[in-house]
Amino acid sequence: METFEAFFNSLASPELVIGICTAIFALYMLRMRQMMQPKVAFGIMGLTALFFVVGAQNHDFATILKKGDNMPIVIMTFSVLFFLWLAFRQATLNDMRLERGLPPNEATESGKKVLVWPDLVFPEFIMTVLLSAAFIAWAVMVEAPLEEPASGSRAPNPAKAPWYFLGLQEMLVYFDPWLAGVVLPGMIVVGLMAIPYIDTNPKGNGYYTFKERPFAIGMFMFGFLIMWVLLVIMGTFLRGPNWNFFGPFEYWDPHKVEALVNVNLSEYFWVSMLDTRMPDNPLVRELPGILLVLGYFIVTPAILAVTVLKKFFHELGFARFSVLVMLLLMMGSLPIKMLLRWFFNLKYLVGIPEWFFNI
Amino acid sequence: MIAETQIWRSIFRHGYPSTPRNRALAALSNIFLHLHPVKARKSGIRLSFTWCMGGITFFLFLLETITGVLLMFYYRPTIEYAYNDIIALREHVPLGIMRELHRWGAHMMVLAVWLHMLRVFLTGSYKPPREFNWNIGVILLLLTLLLSFTGYLLPWDQLAIWAITVGSNMARAHPLIGHEGPGASLLAVGDVALVTPASDIRFGLLAGRFVGAAALLRFYVLHCVALPLAAGLFMAVHFWRVRKDGGISGPM
Numbered sequence: 001m002e003t004f005e006a007f008f009n010s011l012a013s014p015e016l017v018i019g020i021c022t023a024i025f026a027l028y029m030l031r032m033r034q035m036m037q038p039k040v041a042f043g044i045m046g047l048t049a050l051f052f053v054v055g056a057q058n059h060d061f062a063t064i065l066k067k068g069d070n071m072p073i074v075i076m077t078f079s080v081l082f083f084l085w086l087a088f089r090q091a092t093l094n095d096m097r098l099e100r101g102l103p104p105n106e107a108t109e110s111g112k113k114v115l116v117w118p119d120l121v122f123p124e125f126i127m128t129v130l131l132s133a134a135f136i137a138w139a140v141m142v143e144a145p146l147e148e149p150a151s152g153s154r155a156p157n158p159a160k161a162p163w164y165f166l167g168l169q170e171m172l173v174y175f176d177p178w179l180a181g182v183v184l185p186g187m188i189v190v191g192l193m194a195i196p197y198i199d200t201n202p203k204g205n206g207y208y209t210f211k212e213r214p215f216a217i218g219m220f221m222f223g224f225l226i227m228w229v230l231l232v233i234m235g236t237f238l239r240g241p242n243w244n245f246f247g248p249f250e251y252w253d254p255h256k257v258e259a260l261v262n263v264n265l266s267e268y269f270w271v272s273m274l275d276t277r278m279p280d281n282p283l284v285r286e287l288p289g290i291l292l293v294l295g296y297f298i299v300t301p302a303i304l305a306v307t308v309l310k311k312f313f314h315e316l317g318f319a320r321f322s323v324l325v326m327l328l329l330m331m332g333s334l335p336i337k338m339l340l341r342w343f344f345n346l347k348y349l350v351g352i353p354e355w356f357f358n359i
Numbered sequence: 360m361i362a363e364t365q366i367w368r369s370i371f372r373h374g375y376p377s378t379p380r381n382r383a384l385a386a387l388s389n390i391f392l393h394l395h396p397v398k399a400r401k402s403g404i405r406l407s408f409t410w411c412m413g414g415i416t417f418f419l420f421l422l423e424t425i426t427g428v429l430l431m432f433y434y435r436p437t438i439e440y441a442y443n444d445i446i447a448l449r450e451h452v453p454l455g456i457m458r459e460l461h462r463w464g465a466h467m468m469v470l471a472v473w474l475h476m477l478r479v480f481l482t483g484s485y486k487p488p489r490e491f492n493w494n495i496g497v498i499l500l501l502l503t504l505l506l507s508f509t510g511y512l513l514p515w516d517q518l519a520i521w522a523i524t525v526g527s528n529m530a531r532a533h534p535l536i537g538h539e540g541p542g543a544s545l546l547a548v549g550d551v552a553l554v555t556p557a558s559d560i561r562f563g564l565l566a567g568r569f570v571g572a573a574a575l576l577r578f579y580v581l582h583c584v585a586l587p588l589a590a591g592l593f594m595a596v597h598f599w600r601v602r603k604d605g606g607i608s609g610p611m
Contacts, residue, residue: 068462069466069518071466072466072467072469072470075467075470076470076473079474080474083477086410088481090407103610104610105402106403106609106610107402107609107610108402109400109401112400112402113400113401114399115379115382115383115386116386116392116399117376117382117383117385118382119401120399120404121385121386121392121395123404124414127411127414127415128418131415132422135422135460136460138463139460139463140456143449143459144458144459144461144463145518146445146446146449146514146516147517148517149442149516149517150438150442150515150516151520152569152571154517156517156518159525160525161522161525161526162511162526164507165504165508165526169525177528177529177531177532178532178533178541181528181529181530181532182530182532182533182537183534189497193493195480195485196485196493196494199485199486204482204486205483205484205486205487205608206482206484206486206610207483207609207610208408208482209483213483217481224473224477355541356539356540356541357542
């Protein structure tokens with residue numbers, strides 16, 4: 001038990017958790033066929049369940065786990081794993097059929113039409129009854145949490161956003177609120193809405209497949225699983241007082257001290273590299289960062305258009321391609337900023353606190 | 360016997376749905392069931408294809424509406440009463456599980472919307488001709504999150520007020536219209552700043568500089584009236600477009 005706890009606590013840093021999960025995600029995408037074997041997929045689900053069951057023996061972990069409002073996150077963890085399997089299992093089976101020149105499984109039945117009464121209405125009714133029973137049972141067994149009366153002067157520590165916004169709160173570690181709380185969520189919404197118009201691939205419409213649209217699925221799944229679901233899980237179980245990172249079996253010590261060693265790019269540039277003092281004009285001071293950010297959003301699309309994404313540039317045309325790349329770069333900015341923070345202790349690429357303009 | 364009476368036949372204008380004709384009429388002549396087509400693709404209604412997630416989301420919306428209306432009988436959105444009314448719901452209301460149903464249902468509705476969108480994405484069901492309906496769906500996702508977020512404040516306990524404080528603090532940093540956002544200082548007439556803590560977007564959201572009585576009332580009205588109406592409107596468009604765009608998707 002102690003080795004179990006010590007092992008998982010030793011893995012507890014944002015870079016290791018996100019790194020390991022990204023590696024597993026890459027394995028899922030690249031070795032889809034093997035990973036979607038029922039025994040592999042259910043093995044992973046079983047191990048996750050085992051982790052929760054064994055972990056619940058630990059007092060600190062059990063405290064977090066038993067909070068009523070954290071139950072949805074546990075349910076989310078398992079339902080996401082299960083539905084990933086359900087979707088990609090069907091996708092791999094379809095892909096094998098497509099390789100043999102057969103239509104996808106759905107097509108064998110899609111010509112067949114059935115009357116919705118009873119074939120759809122009855123299952124809907126059964127689902128309604130089952131769900132009603134399940135929710136009543138849940139409501140009887142678990143009381144809705146209620147804490148002390150609201151007080152504007154006594155802030156709890158940690159003060160957490162509702163669970164479905166924990167991904168945004170996690171982004172606050174790497175970006176200022178104007179980016180993490182306004183611009184990036186806005187881009188998520190815009191990006192979701194843009195999907196049907198920038199994905200012009202006519203294949204994979206109305207059936208599960210992976211091979212016919214690996215790029216679209218890979219990008220969407222990375223955004224959903226790593227940049228959203230994983231951050232929600234981390235925010236729930238691993239972020240404690242002062243938003244410090246804690247191991248799953250670690251006591252949430254409010255006095256845990258994290259050294260603030262993060263440095264702005266401008267300081268790296270002027271002080272460390274050029275060995276001069278920082279210019280007074282903020283625009284001059286931050287010029288290296290401003291050029292980098294502008295380059296990221298202006299030069300990278302051009303490079304991508306003639307290299308790795310050449311095919312997309314030709315298929316999509318200038319406008320759609322620009323939107324696609326802009327959205328990908330926006331999404332990529334989070335992992336990039338994470339890496340810069342983890343490996344170079346970089347605080348801001350552009351840091352102009354005078355104008356609240358920090359990137 | 361009952362099915363022979365004039366009352367029954369005034370409600371259901373067809374015989375028992377055991378023949379194809381009567382089954383078609385059952386779906387056609389009922390305002391609720393006629394959200395469905397008379398016939399659907401066999402592949403489209405398989406549980407492994409849809410996961411029933413859209414249906415589950417709709418079920419949860421109805422659950423939230425029913426339990427929400429019942430909760431409104433007991434709850435007063437003022438600082439004096441809100442917290443005590445929530446306690447009273449637990450202590451004095453017989454079979455008081457409405458708040459539990461409402462809360463667990465709300466959590467699960469957010470999850471169900473995510474999983475529904477995941478399913479729609481992975482089956483490529485946002486592709487033509489369903490592009491617009493995907494967009495309606497994104498709006499419904501936002502409305503679901505906003506419904507949950509506004510409801511979070513209503514119990515008026517420590518969890519509520521601080522979760523909303525953390526969430527709404529983001530609005531302070533909105534570019535141009537948040538008082539701690541980039542560019543806010545540009546909006547000024549002479550020396551007088553236009554975007555201040557008492558005039559920015561966060562102030563508009565909370566009706567104050569802090570999460571207080573005005574914010575509670577504002578969130579209550581949004582939660583119980585404005586957002587459900589908006590969600591209902593967009594759901595009507597969403598369902599209608601599912602039909603108009605060719606039903607549940609399937610291979611061409």
